[in-house]
Amino acid sequence: MKSGKLDSDLLEKIVFQHITYKRPEVLVRPGIGEDCAVMDFGEYECVMSTDPITGAIEEIGRLAVHISCNDIASNGVQPIGLLLAVMLPEGTTEEQIEKIMRQAGEAAASLEVEIIGGHTEITAAVKQPIVVSTAIGRAVKGASQKAEDMQPGDFILLTKEAGLEGTGIICCDCADKLKGVLTPEEIAEGCELLNHVNVVKEGVAAGKVGTAGMHDVTEGGILGAVWEMCHISHLGAELWLEAIPVSELTKKVCGHFGINWMRLISSGCMMIMVHPEQKEEVIKAIEEEGVSVACIGRVREEAYGRQLIAGGKAEEITPPVSDELYKVVF
Secondary structure (H helix, E strand, C coil): CCCCCCCHHHHHHHHHHHCCCCCCCEEECCCCCCCCEEEEECCEEEEEEEEEECCCCCCHHHHHHHHHHHHHHCCCCCEEEEEEEEEECCCCCHHHHHHHHHHHHHHHHHHCCEEEEEEEEECCCCCCCEEEEEEEEEEECCCCCCHHHCCCCCEEEEECCCCHHHHHHHHHHCHHHHECCECHHHHHHHHHHHHHCCCHHHHHHHHHHCCCCEEECCCCHHHHHHHHHHHHHCCEEEEEHHHCCCCHHHHHHHHHHCCCHHHCCCCCCEEEEECHHHHHHHHHHHHCCCCCEEEEEEEECHHHCEEEEECCEEEECCCCCCCCCHHHHC
């Protein structure tokens, strides 16, 4: 099998079908495109998510914090606690471990999230550092955002720029391969993108207004995110290529490696579905947090399908497969 998370069909076929025992306290269970589990804690809901960092090395500590906290924010909830499982290859130095934890500590502090536990181990089972993070949030019961609220006619919003995280990882971990393609200043600019991979501010701000569902754009990129949200809600969508924000730097990096920026991991971008009457208020709330946001499409009836509109022509959006990043870093 190829590197990357399992595709939707395999998840349904060999993973989800074996999760059979159900507890009444669990309100949201595993599913394609579901970022978080939600559990009934009386007057509150406990929102939890877990994710690994496997495709990055230089900024792994920072990314591990942001990727799971972003999932909590996709429910419109402020993350409050974080568990880190750090698996390191033989030969790892004390300095390397300290660098990972310094990054994680700084990122957690910037989000006002406490690292409440975890595990750190040297093992021959891995060939490069792997960090698995589990984030926890709390919301008043019924307040967390759900993609099931999507309806035909809703607008699709996107914060920041497509391919943000993938561009940052490639510039940091593959700088030698980019010499002669990018200037030193452009490589530095790309690495700096990893300081912007969190979506907590916009997720919490949009959640206070109310949305029809949000999704942190991770593996599979923009196209993968919209497909997964439509899968959850059993709806279609039209995505407008010309409206999707993407930097010239990302286009240049992707062009050099022959990869598709629309299917490149994009943590730092939040996809937000909003009812028409919410659109302007949600955009205003996000922009007041200093975050850019664009309207990139609309939700359609299921029979319409999931279509990318480019130059007046429609192309079907297929289910996400292995992320484009793995064509470069592995």
